[in-house]
Amino acid sequence: MRWLPRSLLGRLTIVMGLGVLATQLLANLIWTEQIRQQSQREATAAAHHLGGSAVAAIRFFKSLPANYRPLLIEQLREMGGTRFFVSVNSAPVTVAPIEQTALSRVVLDTVRGKLKQQLPRLADYRVAFAWPDGLPVSDDGATLQDLPDDWVQHTLIVKPRVAPVLVIQAELEPAGWIYLATLMPDPYFLEKADPITVDRLALQLATLVSVLLLSLLVVRWLTRPLAVLASAAKAFGQGARTEPVPEVGSREFVQTARAFNAMQARIERYMDDRERLFAAISHDLRTPITRLKLRAELLEDEATRADFHEDLDELELMVKGALQSVKDTDIHENRTAVRLDLLLERMARDAKLAGGEVAFAGGAVTVIAKPLAIKRALSNLIDNALKYGGRAEVLLTESDDLVELTIRDHGPGVPEEMLDRLFDPYVRLEHGRQSNSGGMGLGLGIARNIIHAHGGGLLLGNHPEGGLVARVTLNTLSS
Incomplete structure (x- = not known):
């Protein structure tokens, strides 16, 4: 508690700021988790579909004689519209994989599981994501950029924005590998792997700052009348005659200000009445005290007269002392x-x-x-x-x-x-x-x-x- 500001404005601002910040953090965490789960479900479903298509393609090419495969691939390239870019090689092509994320790992594991489940006799296979820049497509060293645009424009996206390419290689027979390259149904699915991007963070920060500024203005507007009331109460408590507190603002503050003004008026009337009362007492007591002193002088007994004078002097001293106490305290x-x-x-x-x-x-x-x-x-x-x-x-x-x-x-x-x-x-x-x-x-x-x-x-x-x-x-x- 000692770290909290002493003013109501500061405390309300901190509480509201922390409340807004906590709400935004919780909402972002829930939203981020929902986005991640949805992306994972979508990527898993797409991977199942692609894995099934890859299994069908591998089975088809495996059933063809080896010398027919290049002819069919050439016809497919001329026709266009196929899901996979296909080539056959004598050995697997070395592909530089992209840095794995949780989402890409889910896709790769799903495709591998599909191949293993539906092609249990497949000798060897390799699955990886790679960037299209410099991506090798055959064992002779040819890359994706070396191919004619007609061969890949219907299958892969290489410009203007590059998307990761899913490369599936499977061994059909010794010295016979099939090379399949394709894109995910959502080519840029990896961008959903991390929903907390710089743009989103900047938007959240702008929202937080805007809400905090509005909260600060509202809190200041609400607490300003309380500060006026506190100043008036302090000044009045120290003996100053202050103007009535303006009865404007919220209903609760108006009621408080009205009660304070009524209390202040009653106390001021009481103080004025007290001052007039003591002045009247001072005036009224002097005459009977003086008369008593004169009558005491008529007493014949010296001792009795002296006792009377002593009592009257003490009474006069007490009256003067009380009046002095009131006057010295109420210095206007x-x-x-x-x-x-x-x-x-x-x-x-x-x-x-x-x-x-x-x-x-x-x-x-x-x-x-x-x-x-x-x-x-x-x-x-x-x-x-x-x-x-x-x-x-x-x-x-x-x-x-x-x-x-x-x-x-x-x-x-x-x-x-x-x-x-x-x-x-x-x-x-x-x-x-x-x-x-x-x-x-x-x-x-x-x-x-x-x-x-x-x-x-x-x-x-x-x-x-x-x-x-x-x-x-x-x-x-x-x-």
């Missing part, structure tokens, strides 16, 4: 290219001017992000490292499309079971309360929400040599 701004290394260097200089110790290392790294939001998240992490760990070490690295930022402090660290709870609102450890009594425990939660909205991640862990390490991962292309 456009995404743009941000040089993280320059931003971190500037934050390190500002921290040093304020008396903090920040060490930064890293090369040039650019991400697509909301500048103020990402600055708020990283500022919260660095401030936490300075407040609770004394000093901070910031390291920025990039590999492929992934950016990793580590921020380490030199504090006492955090118990392993408390690492995940640090992101919860108002959760603070004893060391944190001692180091920063004015904090509310919202910084890490705000930072994680902002980083998640950019498609990244934030993990906390203890360093082996002491201190807490915050690891931030971002994507350079689509943060």
